[in-house]
Amino acid sequence: MNELATPSSGAADEAAACAKAAPPTLLCVDDEPNILAALRRLFRASGYRVLTAESGALGLEILKKEAVDVVISDMRMPEMDGARFLGLVRAQWPATLRMLLTGYSDIQSIQDAINSGEIYRYITKPWEDQDLLLLVRHAIERSALEAEKKRLEALTLRQNDELRMLNQSLEAKVQARTQLLKVEHEATVAANNKLKHNFVTTIKIFSSMIELRAHNPPGHARLVADMARRIAVNMALDAKETQDIFIAALLHDIGKVGFSDLLLTTPLTLLHGESLGQFRKHPQQAETLLMPLEELQGSAAIIRHHLERFDGNGFPDGIAGLEIPLGARILAVAADYYNLQHGAMVQRHLRADEARSLITGASGKRYDPTVVAAFRQIVDSGKTDPxxxxxxxxxxxxxxxxxxxxxxxxxxxxxxxxxxxxxxxxxxxxxxxxxxxxxxxxxxxxxxxxx
CATH class of the missing domain: 3.90.105 (Molybdopterin biosynthesis moea protein, domain 2)
Structure with missing residues (x-):
């Protein structure tokens, strides 16, 4: 049944449509010409294409040349009976529906036809035309449904195979893309970390240059920065704020670059008048120098306020208590701890324990008590190295x-x-x-x- 076969190429749908437009083909096989004539008239009048053969052998020859939808065969024929003929049809053209026409109530013959030919139905002579037409129509509809079912199953299998291959391809592409993104992400993270490291290194180099001008002892800014960072960590500040404090400590003397040598070497307690006024402006000068750099704006604000006092008697803005940025309160303790030891604040160089005592004694006045408590935990523990x-x-x-x-x-x-x-x-x-x-x-x- 060529018009119901499953398509196997890209043009199959068009071929199937053309085949379905053609009338169904019937092959009637009987050794009685009058029976064949009656069947031909009946089915042609209903729009079928009818082929006839007067023997099983002739029927087989026709099937070799023609695509047939339904074979209607008589049971009693010389040389080859209907059961044998339909068995051969089943073996060679299994998609062709097979029907048996018999004028005998021979149950054994019908069973033989069913067993060897797997017939769809059997029809007894004489038949009712409408019953026979209805039977053939149902047979063709069933055949069409089965063909469509097979076509859809084949289509589903093919689409499932295509989908499986597509999924495998997509999975491979996703894995490749994921791996690429992972590599790119790792490269980006590494590059970002390198930039951060280089940024901090540049700040440290710049801090060393400031120390050469500010007459600070070698490594002074790094000592202050390390102490400020340890206090920030002790107080559980986040990474961004801790880094701002660390950088502020490295650069806290940048506002002094314009000072004279005399001003740089004079202890704070001996400054008066214009010299004291110039000294008190250096935090603002530092903020002005650093503000153009967006990454340093947090550090710039910390430097501006690191000479404020907790009791409000500091400068440049005279703010008090928690109004002072926490980073500035931390930097004040860290910077003064080392400034007291190298003579920048008083006329003599204090020992570390003396500097600690002065800072502790000024808790609540010059310094934030919470920051002083964190500072004391660090210096009292003796764990001052990384x-x-x-x-x-x-x-x-x-x-x-x-x-x-x-x-x-x-x-x-x-x-x-x-x-x-x-x-x-x-x-x-x-x-x-x-x-x-x-x-x-x-x-x-x-x-x-x-x-």
């Missing part, structure tokens, strides 16, 4: 990581904290130490010791 071990230049090995900035004897930063040393850097460190005739303070840990 870990690692101190080594000589000759003990350095490739793969060691700096746990503190490597600073020269005059305060210049040579390498930043967290730098992983290689053979070339180690050789440069040893060469610098030899040429400068000063032993460097080097704190490191092995990468194997990383948590």
């Amino acid at each position: 870990g690692g071990v101190q080594v000589m230049a000759g003990e350095l090995r490739a793969g060691m990581k700096l746990t503190r900035d490597l600073v020269s004897s005059d305060g210049l930063m040579l390498l930043a904290v967290d730098r992983v040393l290689d053979a070339r850097m180690i050789e440069q460190i040893r060469s610098f130490e030899t040429k400068s005739a000063h032993q460097l303070t080097i704190w490191v840990r092995s990468l194997k010791e990383e948590p």
Whole structure:
């Protein structure tokens, strides 16, 4: 039944439509010409295409040349009876519906036809025309439904295969894209971390340059910054605010770059008149210098207010208590702790314990009591280093990581904290130490010791 076969190519739908437009083809096989004539008249009048054969052998020859939808075969025929003929039709053209026409009430013959030919229905002679037409019509409709079912099943299988292949392709593409995004993300994170590290390193270099002008002891700003950061961590500040405080501490003396040498070397308690007024303006000058850089605006605000007092008697704005930014309150304690020790505030250099006592005594007046409490926990614990071990230049090995900035004897930063040393850097460190005739303070840990 060519008009009901499942399409197998891209043009199948068009071919199927054309086939369905053609009338169904019937093959009537009977050895009695008058029976064939009656069947031909009946079915042609109903729009069917009718082929006839007077024997099973002739019927088989026709089937080899023609696409037939329904075969109606008589049971009693010479040489080849209907059961055998329909069995051969079933074997060679299984999609063609098979019907048996018999004038005998021979149950055994019908069973043989059913078993060998798997007939759709059997019809007894004489037949009722309308019953026979209805039977054939139902047979063709059923055949069409079965063909459509097979077509849809085949289409579903093909689409499922295509969908499976598409899913596999999509999964591969998604995995590849995910891997690419992961690599890009990791590269972005690494680049961002490098930028942050380079940014802080640049600030530290700039801080070293300020120290050369401000007559501070080598590494003074880094000591202040480290103390301020430890206080911020002790008070559970977030990473962004902690970094703002750290950078503010590194740059807190930037407003002094225009000071005269005399003003820079005079303790705060000996400043009067115009000199004192100029000194009190340096936090504002620092804020003005840093404000154009968006990343440093938080640090700039901290520097502006780090000389305010908790009791409101500070400058430049005379604000008090919690009105003072917390970062400024932390920087005030950290900066004064070291300024007291190197003579920037009073005429003599105080010991660390004396500086601690003065800061504790000024709690609630000059300093925020909460910040002083965090400061005391740090200095009283004695844990003032970031870990690692101190080594000589000759003990350095490739793969060691700096746990503190490597600073020269005059305060210049040579390498930043967290730098992983290689053979070339180690050789440069040893060469610098030899040429400068000063032993460097080097704190490191092995990468194997990383948590």
